[in-house]
Amino acid sequence: MTEIQRTAERKSAFVRARIKKICRKAIIYILLTLGAFSFVLPFLWMLSTSFKEYGEIFTYPITWIPRKWTIENYREVFSVSEYVNLWRGFLNTMLIVVPSTTAGVFSAALAAFAFAKIRFPGRDKIFFALVGTMAIPGVITMIPSYMLYNMLGWTNTWLPLMIPGMFGGAGAVFFTRQFMRGIPASLEEAAKVDGMSWWGIFLKIELPLSVPILITNFMFGFLGGYNDYLGPMLYLTGRMEMKTLQQMISMLNDTLGTKWGIQMAGACIAVLPTMLLFLFAQRYFVEGISLSGMKE
Template sequence: MNSPVRLGRWGRRALLYIIMVLSSLVMLYPILWMVSSSFKNSSEIFVNAHRLIPADFTLRNYVEGYNGFSGHTFTVFFKNSFIITLASLAGTLASSTLVAYGFARIRFRGSALLFAVMLVTMMLPGEVLTIPQYIMFQKLGWVNTFAPLIFPSFFGGAFFIFLLVQFIRGLPAELDESAKIDGCGHPGILFRILLPLLVPPLVTAAIFKFYWTWDDFFSPLLYLTKPELATVSLAVKNMSDNSFGTNWGAVFAMSVLSLLPVLLIFFLCQRYIIEGISTTGLKG
């Protein structure tokens, strides 16, 4: 009597797995196609676009693509991307931690209003700030420098501040009281007591900031016009030439290389992403 029920459960589970596998293949196919195209001859990329296995396997696309353009190899572009990303990452984590501690642990007049205003800024489209920011940075003489891409990070990020505030508020207030009895002020409480406990949300914030900065295309396009200052995302775009033809094999090859840091960080730190989000009340 129990066999049909048991078979029905196994059938539903098998169907669920099949749907998940097919959905994963649909999402992964563009990436697999890009990787496959990076090993194809340019003439084969669009002729046999449906084939994932190259008929004539070649590494020439990686050699030609890495040579870059305007006399600058992708070593320069990767270096630029890492400088901007790591500097922005350091600024965001430092400033967001300080602001989050203030909102979570220090009571002052107007704190609730300021916190609400900060949350509202997350709903503000970034395009609204583009023109005012560009005018300001142009007057400062920062166009064609890394400063417009790095400097704003040292004033915190609303999303990261909110994430850290949620985590800090979940920590027992008794920790602060014990530290005060031992003579700690607010800096001591933050750096000696709370900061070691903030590792999961800080790693989560670092991963998201790395992704968003590394993949950013619009900001470098807006502020960086010199070839030697280009980031990886901007360099990949500049490799396409509608007038003289585009070496799509080289473009796909450099696109694959640009994904490697992102994939490496994801696989190394994915448990911190899950832990950080699950302990800050940001569950889906």
């Protein structure tokens, strides 16, 4: 085989490999695009419905762009404030979720620091037992939890929605521990040489370097608490002024009948804070997730 033939074969093999790589990437991008579209589609339908008149919502064929744009649904949402007050529901949700999530992220960071950096007997066994609790469905503990909170006199208060979250979740501990294992041990060793305590190492070294995963955990906790409907429905069955945003949105149907345009307008308003949170914290979110599996 001549040198020219060998060169031609190498070029042909290179072209084939490149074509395969391009085809593989194209398939991946197509699948990702379809997946993204499937997630965006319900939101687009919700947004479109919120600007439609009632008679157009169930017309066939479906109209994605309203024939006649109207903001009457948004006016109706706030016109029933005597019974369904979205602003009050939003404030209640913030008062429940923000303190609980903030304390929970800090508690999870404390536990994760101990599991990642401090050696003590049974450390790994305790950690795997903690992670194992993530496999327990929430519905299994729902009734015992309600009985316990009822016995403590916590029903019809915000305490059942706040206190458990202040101690952090197993998922938050897991992700934070994995992130902290990626922080070089040489930093804490240098701090020990300088006479710094474990508490000082946690506050001055580990915590500042773990900001991405802390923000990620805060986002997960905030979204879970903000969108929670089952918990408030179980524990907040009394006074109207204590109900959360999700309960208020659900009650739009009870107050105004089944008017989907008004329901969708309320949902659009409710989703704005979570979208803004993600936009501001997106960089930290991606960094926290991508680095959680790394270790030194």
